Amino acid sequence: MAERFLMKGNEALAEAAIQAGCRHFFGYPITPQTELAAYMSKKMPKVGGTYLQAESELAAANMVLGCASAGCRAMTSSSSPGISLKTEAISYMAGSDVPALIINVQRGGPGLGGIQPSQADYWQATKATGHGDFQILVFAPATVQEMVNLVGKAFDLGDKYRMPAMILADGMLGQMMEPVEIPDGSNTELPEKPWATNGHQNKREHNIINSLYLTPQALEKLVRERFERYEIIKKNEQMAEEYLTDDADIIVVAYGASARVSHSAVDSARQQGIKAGLIRPITLWPFPTDTLAKAAEHAKAFLSVEMSMGQMVDDVKLAINCSRPVEFYGRTGGMIPTPDEILQQIIELGGEK
Amino acid sequence: MSTNYNMLLAGFGGQGILFAGKVIAYGGLNDGKEISWLPSYGPEMRGGTANCSVCISDKAIGSPLVTSPDTFIAMNLPSFDKFINDVKPGGTVIVDSFLIDRKVERDDLNVFYVPATKIAEEQGLKGLANIILVGKLFKETGFCTEEALYKAVEKCVPARKANMLDLNKKAIKLGMEQ
Amino acid sequence: MAVVFTKPHALTDAPFHYCPGCTHGIIHRLVAEVIDELGVEGKTVGVSPVGCAVMNYDYFNCDMVEAPHGRAPAVATGLKRAKPDNVIFTYQGDGDLAAIGTAETVHAATRGENITVIFVNNTIYGMTGGQMAPTSLPGQVTQTTPYGRDVNTAGYPVRVCEMLSTLDGVALAQRVAVDSVKHVNEAKKAIKKAFQNQIDKKGFSIVEVLSTCPTNWGLTPVEALDWLREKMIPYYPLGVYKDEEKGARLK
Numbered sequence: 001m002a003e004r005f006l007m008k009g010n011e012a013l014a015e016a017a018i019q020a021g022c023r024h025f026f027g028y029p030i031t032p033q034t035e036l037a038a039y040m041s042k043k044m045p046k047v048g049g050t051y052l053q054a055e056s057e058l059a060a061a062n063m064v065l066g067c068a069s070a071g072c073r074a075m076t077s078s079s080s081p082g083i084s085l086k087t088e089a090i091s092y093m094a095g096s097d098v099p100a101l102i103i104n105v106q107r108g109g110p111g112l113g114g115i116q117p118s119q120a121d122y123w124q125a126t127k128a129t130g131h132g133d134f135q136i137l138v139f140a141p142a143t144v145q146e147m148v149n150l151v152g153k154a155f156d157l158g159d160k161y162r163m164p165a166m167i168l169a170d171g172m173l174g175q176m177m178e179p180v181e182i183p184d185g186s187n188t189e190l191p192e193k194p195w196a197t198n199g200h201q202n203k204r205e206h207n208i209i210n211s212l213y214l215t216p217q218a219l220e221k222l223v224r225e226r227f228e229r230y231e232i233i234k235k236n237e238q239m240a241e242e243y244l245t246d247d248a249d250i251i252v253v254a255y256g257a258s259a260r261v262s263h264s265a266v267d268s269a270r271q272q273g274i275k276a277g278l279i280r281p282i283t284l285w286p287f288p289t290d291t292l293a294k295a296a297e298h299a300k301a302f303l304s305v306e307m308s309m310g311q312m313v314d315d316v317k318l319a320i321n322c323s324r325p326v327e328f329y330g331r332t333g334g335m336i337p338t339p340d341e342i343l344q345q346i347i348e349l350g351g352e353k
Numbered sequence: 354m355s356t357n358y359n360m361l362l363a364g365f366g367g368q369g370i371l372f373a374g375k376v377i378a379y380g381g382l383n384d385g386k387e388i389s390w391l392p393s394y395g396p397e398m399r400g401g402t403a404n405c406s407v408c409i410s411d412k413a414i415g416s417p418l419v420t421s422p423d424t425f426i427a428m429n430l431p432s433f434d435k436f437i438n439d440v441k442p443g444g445t446v447i448v449d450s451f452l453i454d455r456k457v458e459r460d461d462l463n464v465f466y467v468p469a470t471k472i473a474e475e476q477g478l479k480g481l482a483n484i485i486l487v488g489k490l491f492k493e494t495g496f497c498t499e500e501a502l503y504k505a506v507e508k509c510v511p512a513r514k515a516n517m518l519d520l521n522k523k524a525i526k527l528g529m530e531q
Numbered sequence: 532m533a534v535v536f537t538k539p540h541a542l543t544d545a546p547f548h549y550c551p552g553c554t555h556g557i558i559h560r561l562v563a564e565v566i567d568e569l570g571v572e573g574k575t576v577g578v579s580p581v582g583c584a585v586m587n588y589d590y591f592n593c594d595m596v597e598a599p600h601g602r603a604p605a606v607a608t609g610l611k612r613a614k615p616d617n618v619i620f621t622y623q624g625d626g627d628l629a630a631i632g633t634a635e636t637v638h639a640a641t642r643g644e645n646i647t648v649i650f651v652n653n654t655i656y657g658m659t660g661g662q663m664a665p666t667s668l669p670g671q672v673t674q675t676t677p678y679g680r681d682v683n684t685a686g687y688p689v690r691v692c693e694m695l696s697t698l699d700g701v702a703l704a705q706r707v708a709v710d711s712v713k714h715v716n717e718a719k720k721a722i723k724k725a726f727q728n729q730i731d732k733k734g735f736s737i738v739e740v741l742s743t744c745p746t747n748w749g750l751t752p753v754e755a756l757d758w759l760r761e762k763m764i765p766y767y768p769l770g771v772y773k774d775e776e777k778g779a780r781l782k
Contacts, residue, residue, distance in 0.1 A: 005508075006378055006390065024612055032394055050612045054605065055638035062602035062635070066609025069596045070576070070617075074609065092599050115394070143413075176417045177375070177390040179382050197594035197610070199574035199617050206543075208588045210579075210597040257416075264415030336418050 004179040009144045009169060010035035012180050013077070013103055014043065016151035019185030022073040022101070023049035026063040028056060030082045031115045032171035033105035037077065057082040061089030061102070068093065068100040069209040071196030073155055077103035079171070080121050081112060083129075090164050091130025095211030097195070097226075099158035101151070102136075103167045105174035108334040116334025117171035117257055122311035125168045126285045133223050135230050137165035137237070138284040140255040144178035150282070152183070159191050161233055168284060170307065172257040172336065233286055240288035241280040242295075244270065248277030250349050251295050253316050254305040255281045258330075258337060262305045265342035274350040284312070289319040296320035301349050305342055306330045325349075356386070356411055358496050359419045362483075363404035363436055364428025364449075369483035372509065373426070374405035376487055379505035380497035381409035389417035402432055409496060424494060426486050427453060428469075445494055447486050465493060467531045473524065481524040488528020539563035541572045545589045552745040552752025554709045555583060558651060559590055561715070562622065565723045566593065569730065575618040576610050578603040582624035583657040601632025604639035607646045618729055620647040626656045629665040629689045636695075643700030643734040643777035647725045650691060653742040654763065661747030665689045668766055673747070688766065692739050696772035699780055702734035704772040708741035708764060710756045717769075734777025741767055 007015070014036045017025070025044060027037040037053070044051035050067075054060035060076045067074035078086060083104045093100055106121050108114035125138045139154050141147040147169060154165035197207045213219035244266060245251055254262040259280040269276035279295060281288045296302075301324055304313035310328040317326045329345045331337045360377065364370045371392050378390040391406040406419035423444045427433040433453050440446055442461040451468035467489050469482035478485070484506075491502055506525060510518045538544075541563035549555045566572050575593040579585055581600035588595035598606040603621035611619045628636050628650050639646065655673055656662040662675040666688045670679040692704040703725055707718035718740055725736035741763050743755035750758055 004382065006375065006382060006388065024609070026609065052608070052612065055634050058602065059605040059608075059635050059638065062599060062605035063609035063612070065598070065602075066578070066596060066606035066611075067613040068609070069606070070610050070613035072613040074613070088599050089602070092597075096597070171394070172391065172417065175392055175394050177378065177388075178414075178417075179388055197576045197596050198614055199576060200572075200594055202573040206592050207594045208597070209595070210588055212585060212597055214586075260414070261416040261418075263413070267415075336416070338420055339416060 004181055006177040007144060007180045008035055008175060008177050009147050010105065010174040011039045012144045012148050012182070013151055013167065013169070014039040015182050016148040017075055017101065017155070018043060018047060018049070019183055019188070020073065020152040020155045021185060021188040021190050022075050022155065023047065024067045024072050024074040025050065026052050026054050026060040026067070026074070026076050028054050028060045028078065028082060030079045032107055032117075032174050033077050033079045033103065035174070036103065036105070057085035058088060061086035064100045065089045065093050065098060068098045069096070069196065070198045071193040073101070073190065075101035075103065077105065079105045079107045080109050080118070083121060083124065087124070087130035090136065091132050091134065092211050093164045094130070094134035094136060095132060096209045097162040098164070098209060099162050100164050101154050101158060101167070102164060103169065106168065106170040108332065114334040115171065117307060117336060118332065118334055119170055119256060119258060119307035120309070120311070120332060121168065122284065122306070122308060125166055126287070126315070129166070134226065135285050136163060137161070137233070138168050139165065140168050140282060140284050141173065142256050142259045142280060144173070144176065145180050147173065148180055148182055157237060159193070161229055168256070170257050237283060238286045238288040238290055239282035240291040241282060242291065243278040243280070245277035245279060245295050245299075247275055248295070249275040249300040250277070250303060250346050251299045252276065252278045252303045252305055252342065252346065253281070253292070253312070254278065255284060255312065258305045258307050261337050261339055262342055264339035265346060268339060268343045269346045269350070272347070274346060276346050276350070281312070287315045287319060292316060292319035293321075296323050299324060302326045303345055303349055304328045305337060307336060308332050358407070358409040358424050358494070359422050360407040360409075360424040360426070361404060361419045361422035361436060362407065362426045362428075363402065363432030366403045368403070368428050369480065370403045370428065371405050373483035373487050374407045376484065376505050376509050377407050377490070377496065378409070379508045380502045383501035383504045384497045386410060387412060387414050389414045391417040402429065404432060424490065424496075426490060428483065428486070429453065430455065445490070447489055447493070449482060449486060463493070465489060467528070469528070472527060476523070476527060478520055478524050478527070481520060484521050484524035485528040485531070488525040489531050490528075491525070492529045492531070539567045541566040541592045543590055543592050547590065548586060549583065550746040552743065552755060553583070554742040555651065557709045557715060558649065558718070558740050558742065559587065561719045561722050562620070562649060563591065564719065565726050568723065569726055571618045571726070571730070574616065575620065578607045578610070578619070578621040580621065580623040580627040581658070582627045584622055584624060584651065585658065587622055601627050601630070602635055603627065603632065604635040604644065604646070604648065608639055608644050611644060611646055615645070618647070618726065620649060620726070622649045623651065624657070625650070625652045625654065625664045625666040629691050636691075637698070640695045640735045640737070641698045641700045645729055645732055645734060647729050648735070648737040649722065650737055650739040651742045652691070652739055652767065653744040655744050655747045657744050657747055668762055690767060692737065692772040695737060700735050700777050701737070701773050702728045702777050703736035703738070703774050705774070706739040706741065706767060706769050706772065708759060708769055710741070710743070710759045714769070739767075741769070
């Protein structure tokens with residue numbers, strides 16, 4: 001077992017990407033993801049990789065599009081306002097079936113917003129990371145170690161399903177240090193990408209990476225095929241962690257930083273004799289509908305806790321088909337809920353018994 | 354004494370608040386504990402106040418943001434004023450009394466006044482008041498083992514600043530003597 | 532029977548969709564001939580723009596990537612950094628390169644990104660039906676300058692080669708035209724040099740090709756060639772604006 005050492009979330013994301021075989025990073029400075037790019041600028045030259053500080057988030061994301069089109073594991077990272085600019089290229093990548101990794105270390109919004117941790121980009125990540133009919137894989141780590149683990153997973157699944165993948169973190173996770181073990185990626189085998197535009201070497205027909213289909217029938221057919229793939233992903237790739245849910249009356253649903261706080265609140269509720277539990281979605285798309293639907297068979301109520309005005313709460317309601325009351329508690333603008341605030345909500349819900 | 358700690362360290366940027374937090378965190382880590390370290394970030398880091406939450410626990414850590422610390426190190430007056438009332442009853446407070454000319458009015462805390470900045474200057478340890486306070490914290494709480502603490506210092510002082518290592522260790526010892 | 536002309540191998544058999552009299556076809560052929568002559572089709576990747584040439588991924592036999600509007604130099608940067616030994620070119624119109632993609636163009640150039648840019652300047656947005664372009668001439672009538680481009684409200688045209696020639700990352704900035712056999716031959720030489728520069732790792736090379744848009748100019752193909760000669764070339768003088776290895780001025 002490798003030695004555990006302390007690492008900032010942002011740096012751990014970067015190192016994990018390198019260990020996952022990523023050798024191309026294209027970025028643009030923004031708080032609170034800065035350490036990720038800085039780490040890449042230091043490390044990439046040492047491993048024969050590319051660190052490029054682009055002229056804008058638009059350019060950085062489009063460099064990723066080009067690099068990933070050539071078959072490389074490529075990535076970019078940013079924080080909320082920067083991700084809005086990257087959505088152009090993300091939509092094109094989704095429409096061209098090009099896999100890549102995008103990291104969003106979320107901060108408060110809208111507009112320039114703030115720089116403190118937030119989860120207000122849930123809708124953007126899961127519903128509309130750009131224009132058009134498409135989804136991307138969205139992973140929501142809650143610890144620095146999980147950030148490490150999910151980076152490799154995001155690259156792997158992105159390659160497998162030929163689609164962009166996002167790590168949806170936040171300023172708290174990006175800035176904090178926790179003990180981590182980084183897997184040694186020297187044996188990482190990267191998949192063959194016969195579709196890549198890396199030069200046909202006079203051995204095959206030319207490959208085209210493209211998202212333009214002027215014939216509506218052709219575009220519809222392609223989008224439908226893509227959505228069939230999404231159904232397979234929904235069936236196979238949902239991830240969630242359950243904590244004390246077996247006998248729970250009240251189930252808190254929270255991801256990322258708010259799941260950590262909720263975890264403490266659930267412990268406190270249990271100490272007071274309230275049967276509370278926690279479902280922590282790890283994939284936000286595909287949303288862990290199955291876990292929630294199963295929990296709805298016995299739970300009396302759900303509480304979605306988010307660092308937003310209530311975005312995931314809609315997916316919780318859909319997942320359980322509104323068969324139980326679903327309440328919401330959130331802080332926004334960079335505020336982080338406290339365990340006591342969440343406990344109070346659990347107590348109020350528990351009191352309805 | 355509890356083996357779980359929710360610590361808050363606060364002071365001016367440049368006093369080594371984040372570094373002191375890192376030493377404490379590695380101390381816990383070296384004893385096999387779960388750890389989190391969360392800095393304040395953004396413009397306030399550049400010249401304004403800096404603070405840092407450190408959690409040490411036997412179990413997985415929930416929120417890394419410490420809003421009600423059981424342990425508080427204060428290195429400037431604004432931070433002292435801002436956080437002193439958030440400290441949990443029975444908590445440990447360590448004050449750099451050279452920089453903070455004020456006494457704690459609450460009577461439900463274990464307060465220790467250490468003129469760390471003055472000691473550091475007198476002992477040729479300029480800039481290591483933070484580590485003197487860590488030494489004092491260790492003495493009063495035993496948040497980790499002594500071996501783990503010295504290993505932590507070794508881990509946190511960059512190899513290229515090897516001459517700083519002995520000074521840091523000296524600062525820890527001085528803190529323990531206070 | 533002697534073969535005096537064949538379609539270059541680097542062009543596919545797909546028929547062009549361009550309007551009659553449009554000079555995109557000539558420029559495509561020149562690029563393809565250069566790829567053939569340099570023998571690099573197998574390691575060439577082209578980047579298609581948004582604009583009239585958007586579908587040229589179907590016309591070139593090398594690997595092709597379709598970029599978002601204006602981002603071709605960024606996409607090309609990604610392709611080049613992925614495989615530095617591949618030959619990467621972008622093919623962009625004036626709106627794509629000199630309006631929405633100005634930042635990407637200037638920064639790829641100043642980085643000395645070792646790519647080749649074919650810049651087709653016909654002073655108008657063709658694909659969307661003839662709106663003012665960043666290179667539309669003062670007084671030029673377009674769909675969105677119905678009274679002629681008024682420089683007091685719409686500003687002045689961008690001279691791309693002149694602008695880029697100030698940057699140290701640029702190896703070649705040359706303006707050519709395709710209005711005559713002589714100019715077409717010169718254009719091909721410039722394009723070949725822009726590709727050869729890349730193979731020789733000299734830096735960013737751009738060839739601006741003055742081109743026609745009979746449809747949106749409202750002229751016959753022949754009138755359009757005259758308009759190019761009489762109106763465009765005086766404003767956009769042909770010639771070499773920079774021709775040296777990147778960074779040469781710093782040495």
